[in-house]
Amino acid sequence: MGEFISLTEARARGLPRYFTGKPCKHGHISERFVGDTHCVTCKLARNKKFYENNREQQQASQRDYNRRNSEKRAIASVKYRKAHPEVSAAASRRYRAKNPHFAKYTRDLSRARGLGCIPKWFGELDELAFTEAIDLFKRRTKMTGIAWEIDHIVPMKSKWVCGFHTWFNIRVIPQKINRSKHNRPELLGPLDWIPLI
Numbered sequence: 341m342g343e344f345i346s347l348t349e350a351r352a353r354g355l356p357r358y359f360t361g362k363p364c365k366h367g368h369i370s371e372r373f374v375g376d377t378h379c380v381t382c383k384l385a386r387n388k389k390f391y392e393n394n395r396e397q398q399q400a401s402q403r404d405y406n407r408r409n410s411e412k413r414a415i416a417s418v419k420y421r422k423a424h425p426e427v428s429a430a431a432s433r434r435y436r437a438k439n440p441h442f443a444k445y446t447r448d449l450s451r452a453r454g455l456g457c458i459p460k461w462f463g464e465l466d467e468l469a470f471t472e473a474i475d476l477f478k479r480r481t482k483m484t485g486i487a488w489e490i491d492h493i494v495p496m497k498s499k500w501v502c503g504f505h506t507w508f509n510i511r512v513i514p515q516k517i518n519r520s521k522h523n524r525p526e527l528l529g530p531l532d533w534i535p536l537i
């Protein structure tokens with residue numbers, strides 16, 4: 341527990357809490373709030389209990405708050421980025437450098453959008469599959485020492501077909517195969533890839 345500090349002193353120094361070392365009526369030797377002199381431990385427990393008893397209501401009001409404010413935040417963020425293009429460009433460069441996979445994911449997504457390969461029902465399952473696939477190729481790259489990539493089984497752009505950018509049309513294969521003429525849908529597993537690596 342912290343050092344002793346009286347209510348008067350804490351108030352004089354503008355601190356939010358003080359500590360006398362004396363137990364509260366529930367036996368907590370805890371800091372107290374300068375504002376109402378209540379025991380901090382008691383108050384946290386009360387808040388927790390209140391939250392638990394009103395969980396649904398609390399969550400609903402939190403969701404409501406987020407909904408109302410996400411629009412405000414988005415507008416503020418667009419305004420800020422317009423006013424400070426250099427800050428914004430540097431931040432997005434930093435973000436891309438730190439998260440090359442995510443950057444590639446968004447590039448792929450916009451390429452797919454351009455090619456008309458994203459169906460109307462593209463949704464959570466697809467996003468989950470891409471996230472998992474990114475995780476998988478990172479792990480495989482680390483484990484095997486060769487680069488892996490996400491591949492569209494049916495290509496998004498080819499002479500004859502247009503494959504969807506969706507969960508059922510992707511797989512993780514060695515980069516070397518993905519970028520060579522060997523990249524064919526019938527190469528399904530390691531036994532097919534290994535001789536070609």
Ligand SMILES: [Zn+2]
Pocket residue numbers: 364365366367368370379380381382383
């Ligand atoms: Zn207490």
